[in-house]
Amino acid sequence: MSATAENQRLTVADIARMHGDGTPIPMLTAYDFPTARLLDEAGIPLILVGDSVGEVMLGYESTVRVSMEDMLHHTRAVVRGAGRSLVIGDMPFMSYATVDEALDSAGRFLREAGAQAVKVEGGVRTARVIEALVRAGIPVQGHIGWTPQAKYAMGGKVRVQGKTADRARSVIADALAVQEAGAFSMVLELIPAQLAAAITERLRIPTIGIGAGPGCSGQVQVVTDLLGLGSFIPRHARPYAHLRETILEAAQKFAADVTAGTFPGTEESSQMDQTVLDEVLGRSALDRSEGVLGTAGSAGIPLDRDL
Numbered sequence: 001m002s003a004t005a006e007n008q009r010l011t012v013a014d015i016a017r018m019h020g021d022g023t024p025i026p027m028l029t030a031y032d033f034p035t036a037r038l039l040d041e042a043g044i045p046l047i048l049v050g051d052s053v054g055e056v057m058l059g060y061e062s063t064v065r066v067s068m069e070d071m072l073h074h075t076r077a078v079v080r081g082a083g084r085s086l087v088i089g090d091m092p093f094m095s096y097a098t099v100d101e102a103l104d105s106a107g108r109f110l111r112e113a114g115a116q117a118v119k120v121e122g123g124v125r126t127a128r129v130i131e132a133l134v135r136a137g138i139p140v141q142g143h144i145g146w147t148p149q150a151k152y153a154m155g156g157k158v159r160v161q162g163k164t165a166d167r168a169r170s171v172i173a174d175a176l177a178v179q180e181a182g183a184f185s186m187v188l189e190l191i192p193a194q195l196a197a198a199i200t201e202r203l204r205i206p207t208i209g210i211g212a213g214p215g216c217s218g219q220v221q222v223v224t225d226l227l228g229l230g231s232f233i234p235r236h237a238r239p240y241a242h243l244r245e246t247i248l249e250a251a252q253k254f255a256a257d258v259t260a261g262t263f264p265g266t267e268e269s270s271q272m273d274q275t276v277l278d279e280v281l282g283r284s285a286l287d288r289s290e291g292v293l294g295t296a297g298s299a300g301i302p303l304d305r306d307l
């Protein structure tokens with residue numbers, strides 16, 4: 001994948017090297033420690049702690065509800081799990097409305113949560129923020145096309161961006177603005193495949209597509225879509241596992257076993273020396289022969305001899 005030593009954390013320079021070598025770049029989202037550990041072990045170079053956490057993990061109706069505290073909490077867990085992958089923290093809605101807010105929020109992702117980069121949505125409209133973050137030494141991933149945080153401004157309905165000549169020109173302008181502002185890569189979300197490929201060919205930095213066809217430098221999926229965990233899988237996603245059914249079946253089998261009294265069995269239980277228990281419960285040979293009339297045990301539990 002790169003010249004970086006096996007266990008050393010990947011950097012944006014490694015990602016640039018992969019891009020330069022023409023190696024496609026896989027990226028996945030993660031929101032918790034065990035998933036991050038598995039993605040890291042699988043050799044996924046980029047892990048995004050997406051603000052999609054709001055919808056897929058926290059039950060919010062949109063990413064707009066996600067707070068900085070939500071993001072920092074989940075980013076910390078992912079960073080603890082991922083020793084080698086480069087972890088990108090997704091800047092939540094209104095955390096980069098001004099350059100000062102952006103510097104403060106991005107700084108918190110790196111300093112408090114241990115992320116190595118941040119992602120911000122928006123092209124031309126966000127270029128000034130990206131520039132300031134990069135100047136401050138913070139690696140930035142851009143995100144153009146369909147940008148979920150601007151959902152209400154974009155008409156509320158999830159829609160492919162750039163199908164008309166005007167919209168395509170505007171998406172290209174966004175891509176150039178993000179690159180010129182100094183981002184190390186950018187997500188292209190819900191863009192026609194031909195437009196995404198044309199943008200990718202014209203940029204120096206890698207594009208990571210989601211619903212943007214095969215012509216991008218890399219691809220990203222929301223991990224719950226990859227694992228088939230949600231009740232709805234978007235058309236652009238491909239589930240590589242079917243965990244929803246697996247979890248449902250496991251929970252139903254567990255409930256059935258508990259109801260039937262077949263869980264736990266002897267193999268899931270531990271045993272103690274019976275004479276020790278007899279002594280504790282006042283059932284020992286001495287208790288029986290002496291017929292001791294004791295009082296309740298020290299924990300207030302009636303002993304057999306008291307019953």
Ligand code: KIV
Pocket residue numbers: 029048049050051052053090143187210220222
């Ligand atoms: O929040 C997220 O998961 C994202 C990806 C869809 C790129 O932004």
